[in-house]
Amino acid sequence: MHMADALLSPTVGAAMWAVSAGGVALCSARLCRERDDRLAPLMGVLGGFLFAAQMINFSIPGTGSSGHLTGGLLLAILLGPSAALLTVASVLMIQAFFFADGGLLALGCNIFNLGIVPALLVYPLCYRRLIGTAPGRLRETVVTFVSALLAMQLGALSVVLETAASGISALPLDKFLLLMQPIHLAIGLVEGAVTLAVVSFLRKARPELLARQSGPSATSTRLTLAGCLICALLIAGGLSRFASVKPDGLEWSVAKLTGATSLPEHRAGLPALLTALQHKTARFPEYQIAPAAAPGQAPAAASTAPQGMAVAGKGSGVAGAVGTVITVLLVAGAALILRRSGRAAVAPEA
Amino acid sequence: MASVHGALLDLKRLDLLARGGTSLHRLDPRAKVLATLVFIVCVVSFGPYQLSALIPFFIFPACLIAAGRLPAGYLAGKVALVAPFAVAVGICNPFFDRGILLHLGPLEVSGGWVSFASIVVRTALTVTAALTLTALTGFAPICRALVRLGMPKTFAMQLLFLYRYLFVLAEEAGRASRARELRSFGRKGKGLASYASLLGHLLLRTWQRAERMHMAMLARGYTGTFLAAECGRFGARELLFVLFWSALCIIMRLYNGAELLGSLVTGYLS
Amino acid sequence: MSHHILEIDHLRHVYPDGTEALREVSFSVCHGESVAVIGANGAGKSTLLAHLNGHLLPHSGEVRIGHVPVCRTNLDEARRTVGMVFQDPDDQLFMPTVYEDVAFGPLNLGLSGPELQNCVAGALRRVDAEHLAGKAPYHLSAGEKRRVAIATVLSMSPDILVMDEPTNGLDPYARRQLIGFLKDFHHSKIITSHDLDMVLEVCERTVVLSQGVVRADGPTLEIFRDEALLRECRLEKPLSMQGCPVCGT
């Protein structure tokens, strides 16, 4: 359930980038402070493990389909929340760059859905609270299942919210929810089962590995606070989109919020660039998105859409189509010429 | 386990492409990362019903692929395979959004179809841009570029380690899952029990490998921080590259080139 | 003509990245024969073995087991007939205990109850590892792991045993034990190895692979006497044959 660039609006994308960059920065700083030099190679290879594990499937009995491990919760149990977040984020980043799984803008959303949710929200707030210090068999089973389910449900929920807030998909919010949540109920159960099985395998084979994480974490309260803040940011960002009729409302609120969190990554680097660009483009009339929940009124909505449709009046559909074809031809031609000339230029050198 | 192999080969292939010697390859990675980000933001900032305005954007990946001498067919094939989620969600649009939006002669096109097509085109654009960036730059340089654009160093190190051991571990996992497949006739043996146990073994071996790696790193003076050996230069060429493509993307964002061209031509004809 | 014959016929394999790992490989194995496939690093040995049980499918040419070409539709049959022992036993042992691991294949073939137990016990007995049944694979020594890996394959009573570098990482005693076991085992066998002394003892016939082509195929001793051929293929005489004062050099 990777979020994809094509379903995202730049505002939502930038907001989620900011949130995820903040999370990654926070966790990097924490790890830097801990200075456990064993952690660098361990996180690296466990990321590789996660990646490799996701390529192995198992068949889910009775359905004929197959599943695999997402791993956010498992890594949090093994490495602690900060290292787990960085590891999941790095796997997602490789997937974005090499398999274009998701995409570069959607990376922020994906890190949030699959990394921050299980590692910084569910693990400290649910798993650690419930599991206690010396859990029995039953308790461990129940808590692991509940945590995995919760992580999956929250992840799926944020996919839905992000998609809806972006407004590219016409899928109504309620239908989308009804589609996503039950599917992820099943996936969450499977995730819980695999996590539990792997943890108990490790407990039998190398108990000392799990002992590392069983002590109470001193910084968990701060992490929890950070989690709450992030959550608030998300909800504020998502809801303000729905609440505000004024298209600029979200940009304004996000800019204000990201400014207020005063994490350095928000002002420097990519997110700032994204928001700045968004501000520039937003000076021109923003297209009102047709209210997806009211499909019958689409023509009316279209007529209110200020620009795109205004040019695309009745007759100009043809003009658009002709123009599209010509543009494609032009692009292809340019590429061919470039390739030829490139070859000609390179050939004498070589 | 064809997928393990396929994914690995794609990785290796992109990695090999990144070692090409064109001037685009030599450009400082930061320039390419910045230009690609501007491009993607411009593309996704269009409204859901805009289709023709997206088309001119193909000029960016097309030029990079051509000038970087990348295999266009291979990249196109990869683009066709990815983003099933976006397409799956997008295909719902025609069902929920039936209002007629366009008339192409006698053909009436509903808003849902237009926005679906728009989603597909966006997917193609963003995915091609990301893959082109990787194929022109390579992963390690991208990481270094991101560090110099503000990414935390701990995270960058983590990315480099991951990338290095991806190959080793994925091959290990591929062999293990192949061994399981050879002895599970049909799908019977591929249930949860053997899956979890296989993962457990893999995790154990991974952990032992991490311990050995740590030993190797300590043996060579590792103290918890990584020192960078080389760094590129962000010169005039890089600046020009970024400015040119950003300007072009923003212009294409503001003026619908295809539409203008089309009305010009149809205006002539009628 | 025997049923258990294996024929490799003009086999060619190109990896998706364009590496032509096998270019033109043809040979066949009779019932009960022991064949070694030797060659330098990257000669294509492991690639060839992966074709025998249909893990890789040929680009052109074919592999026939008992005159039936291996293809997508009869993979299960091929996998039961050809028992594959991997180079690294860790890849092959993935269940929590040795017993479960050896039972994994037969269970999937539909055995159960006492039949299953007999089958597992028999396989473990043949490799002399009955006492290990209850242990976890990660607690075994290198030699024990190797023997158990062989048992997991034997429990499916394959007709042909295929092994990739079986003596790798074993100490001299465990290696000797394995050689003894392989000599006693009167099945068809195909073995790849860089341990040419083991090849000399276990296999009566040797196929030399070099850059994806069969460079030579004949009685093991004859091949090992041809120094020019060996040198060309980045090989050398088995160590025990180097500098024998009685015969040659």
Next chain:
Amino acid sequence: MSHHILEIDHLRHVYPDGTEALREVSFSVCHGESVAVIGANGAGKSTLLAHLNGHLLPHSGEVRIGHVPVCRTNLDEARRTVGMVFQDPDDQLFMPTVYEDVAFGPLNLGLSGPELQNCVAGALRRVDAEHLAGKAPYHLSAGEKRRVAIATVLSMSPDILVMDEPTNGLDPYARRQLIGFLKDFHHSKIITSHDLDMVLEVCERTVVLSQGVVRADGPTLEIFRDEALLRECRLEKPLSMQGCPVCGT
């Protein structure tokens, strides 16, 4: 008395799970000497090597490098003096390119600029791998990986070179190349291996380890002539000493 001497003195190591991997190990290495440590699987060879650069610390007894005991406070010094080449080169090559990998150690030692470049180029030249500098480790063959792994260690100009099973998985040609390189290399060396023929060629002295104790220590040839000792320690004569299998002498 030389400065570069390595002394292992009543070394004992118990793993956290209670396995007593080393019970009582004592021997010492002089400047310029090549010592092989041989023994069965699980005899404790790798555990012993891990003590030499302080990755594991002894339960009792000590390891002295140049008369200074290795302990928590002088680990850095010990690690610079003892260059360790691992059994699996993949564990050792962890940077994106060969150049960066070889430069990793010198960088941490504080070299930079042309000094660094010279050091890296020199190390790569010594293992004949200059042309590989720009490659990624996962694009190398088994023999190339091994050579680069040695270069990563040489670049720190260690006083003692320690190698764990260096010929494992190499084809005969690459193995011969490695042996040639090791013979030319006039440093102190400690090598563990199951490849006793390589030991015979490279090391003038051999230590036999068995179940965590030193069973024998002496000139290599003498040790390999003592068949009773070898049999007891799950070893056997090097293959080239075992008599020719062809003419049966």
